[in-house]
Amino acid sequence: MKKxxxxxxxxxxxxxTLTGILFVLQSFSGCVHPHSKFSPSDSxxxxxVVITANIQNLPFANSSESEPLAKSAFPVxxxxxxxxxxxxxxxxxxxxxxxxxSYPYFQLVSSAGTYILKLDGFSDAExxxxxxxxxxxxxxxxxxxxxxxxxxxxxxxxATGNGSIKLKLSALVNTNISAFTLTAKKTGSSTSIPLxxxxxxxxxxxxxxxxxxxxxxxxxxxxxxxxNNKIVYTRTEKLTVWEGLETSVWIFADGSSSNELMIKQxxxxxxxxxxxxxxxxxxxxxxxFGDVSASDTNSxxxxxxxxxxxxxxxxxxxxxxxxxxxxxxxxEETVDPTSVDPTAISITSGKNITIKSVxxxxxxxxxxxxxxxxxxxxxxxxxxxxxxxxKGGNNTTSGGGIYIGSTGVLTMKNCTxxxxxxxxxxxxxxxxxxxxxxxxxxxxxxxxxxNGGGIYIQKGSAALTxxxxxxxxxxxxxxxxxGGGIYLNSGTLTTxxxxxxxxxxxNDSTETSGNGxxxxxxxxxxYNGETFAADKVID
Numbered sequence: 001m002k003k004x005x006x007x008x009x010x011x012x013x014x015x016x017t018l019t020g021i022l023f024v025l026q027s028f029s030g031c032v033h034p035h036s037k038f039s040p041s042d043s044x045x046x047x048x049v050v051i052t053a054n055i056q057n058l059p060f061a062n063s064s065e066s067e068p069l070a071k072s073a074f075p076v077x078x079x080x081x082x083x084x085x086x087x088x089x090x091x092x093x094x095x096x097x098x099x100x101x102s103y104p105y106f107q108l109v110s111s112a113g114t115y116i117l118k119l120d121g122f123s124d125a126e127x128x129x130x131x132x133x134x135x136x137x138x139x140x141x142x143x144x145x146x147x148x149x150x151x152x153x154x155x156x157x158x159a160t161g162n163g164s165i166k167l168k169l170s171a172l173v174n175t176n177i178s179a180f181t182l183t184a185k186k187t188g189s190s191t192s193i194p195l196x197x198x199x200x201x202x203x204x205x206x207x208x209x210x211x212x213x214x215x216x217x218x219x220x221x222x223x224x225x226x227x228n229n230k231i232v233y234t235r236t237e238k239l240t241v242w243e244g245l246e247t248s249v250w251i252f253a254d255g256s257s258s259n260e261l262m263i264k265q266x267x268x269x270x271x272x273x274x275x276x277x278x279x280x281x282x283x284x285x286x287x288x289f290g291d292v293s294a295s296d297t298n299s300x301x302x303x304x305x306x307x308x309x310x311x312x313x314x315x316x317x318x319x320x321x322x323x324x325x326x327x328x329x330x331x332e333e334t335v336d337p338t339s340v341d342p343t344a345i346s347i348t349s350g351k352n353i354t355i356k357s358v359x360x361x362x363x364x365x366x367x368x369x370x371x372x373x374x375x376x377x378x379x380x381x382x383x384x385x386x387x388x389x390x391k392g393g394n395n396t397t398s399g400g401g402i403y404i405g406s407t408g409v410l411t412m413k414n415c416t417x418x419x420x421x422x423x424x425x426x427x428x429x430x431x432x433x434x435x436x437x438x439x440x441x442x443x444x445x446x447x448x449x450x451n452g453g454g455i456y457i458q459k460g461s462a463a464l465t466x467x468x469x470x471x472x473x474x475x476x477x478x479x480x481x482x483g484g485g486i487y488l489n490s491g492t493l494t495t496x497x498x499x500x501x502x503x504x505x506x507n508d509s510t511e512t513s514g515n516g517x518x519x520x521x522x523x524x525x526x527y528n529g530e531t532f533a534a535d536k537v538i539d
Contacts, residue, residue, distance in 0.1 A: 049144050049145060054104065082103075164212050165209060170260060171233075176317070219240070220239070223237065274309050330366070336374075349408075380405035380407055410437045420448075437463070455469065457487065461494075492525070
């Protein structure tokens with residue numbers, strides 16, 4: 001009896017072992033040997049690949065109103081959301097097939113090939129209320145066991161529920177921003193939605209953009225910062241709203257995120273565009289913005305250029321902050337002739353401004369055209385000009401084209417000053433005491449003044465390299481006119497490889513000699529390192 005029982009136990013043990021082996025074989029029957037052929041057309045060669053889904057919200061790339069990439073605003077995704085992942089073959093019109101699993105891990109049983117994946121998020125466990133969706137593709141290779149797939153999710157087009165917005169928006173004290181204006185438009189709609197900004201009482205300008213009930217969808221949000229009654233900051237952001245969620249996070253261009261968008265002085269406008277008539281480069285056409293009308297009420301971005309350089313300079317509100325103004329075409333500047341010292345473009349002490357051709361490497365130079373009622377530029381700060389023509393300036397005292405003040409530092413490269421007039425001194429360029437100019441590859445031509453038809457240096461300094469000072473006139477109704485090309489008065493002039501000829505001094509209409517038709521210098525003046533004696537002239 002005991003012997004029979006032992007035999008039965010051995011048989012039962014062997015049966016269990018055989019059953020286990022069969023189970024293991026069955027479990028691995030769907031697996032493929034790494035070196036076997038994995039044919040997408042052979043259904044027996046399907047395998048299980050683990051898909052790890054990641055939600056990745058990216059910054060908004062449309063930055064026509066801003067300098068770097070704009071930020072984007074998204075909700076914090078709730079842990080209570082339910083997700084599903086579906087797939088179909090790339091290019092297939094067949095229905096979506098759901099994958100097994102739960103977020104973020106799903107199982108795709110397939111052959112090798114490329115598939116489209118769709119991630120859907122629902123606000124309920126029954127997956128009846130879809131609030132977000134996104135798609136991406138994945139390629140399964142023969143040896144694939146797992147894949148990570150990122151999804152940029154958006155509210156579905158059919159979404160009708162509401163969400164809310166609470167985004168912190170602040171500005172540092174040194175920006176001088178005193179207020180924000182906000183507009184938002186839903187994608188596909190021209191109607192603006194109401195948004196309010198409420199100060200929270202912190203230091204500086206700190207507060208929140210709020211809307212407690214707003215229809216889900218994607219919006220374009222425009223933020224404008226106001227300082228000294230001027231718009232100094234404009235950003236176009238992407239605003240995403242999902243049903244039942246609160247949009248409260250800013251996603252930055254580097255992929256990082258924050259609960260607060262803090263505007264610093266460096267974020268304020270530093271680049272402006274000015275569109276004139278008959279431009280040769282037409283940046284506004286070659287860009288993605290299309291042809292637009294320039295206006296001094298525009299922001300000054302590439303997509304919304306200004307009409308005058310003076311309007312752009314007026315937007316450069318901060319001292320010691322570098323600004324760049326790009327110019328194309330002929331810019332018509334106007335001056336109030338009744339002002340104390342009529343000037344079209346005034347760059348005051350402490351400002352650091354570059355004004356240059358939008359295409360300085362070639363082509364026809366843009367023209368800044370004066371209206372004859374005042375000088376073109378007053379340079380009291382740090383000023384850099386490149387690839388421009390200044391024309392038609394006029395002043396009843398000094399500096400018909402440019403007046404460099406006692407705190408002014410002017411650098412000019414490949415520029416021309418022409419057809420400008422000053423009643424007394426410096427038809428083209430006047431350099432006041434302690435002012436300085438550095439000119440490279442420039443032309444000062446066909447300008448007129450009583451003294452210093454081209455350039456007048458009043459105890460300042462000028463360094464000229466590869467320049468041409470030609471056809472300028474010192475003219476008056478008396479024989480006292482001096483320095484047809486350059487008048488040097490107790491200052492310093494250095495020239496290198498320059499052409500200074502064809503300039504004249506005139507008594508009314510009669511040319512005079514001995515008054516320095518090319519250069520006239522007074523005692524203590526220094527020309528190319530040598531001190532000029534009294535009434536030193538170069539005719």
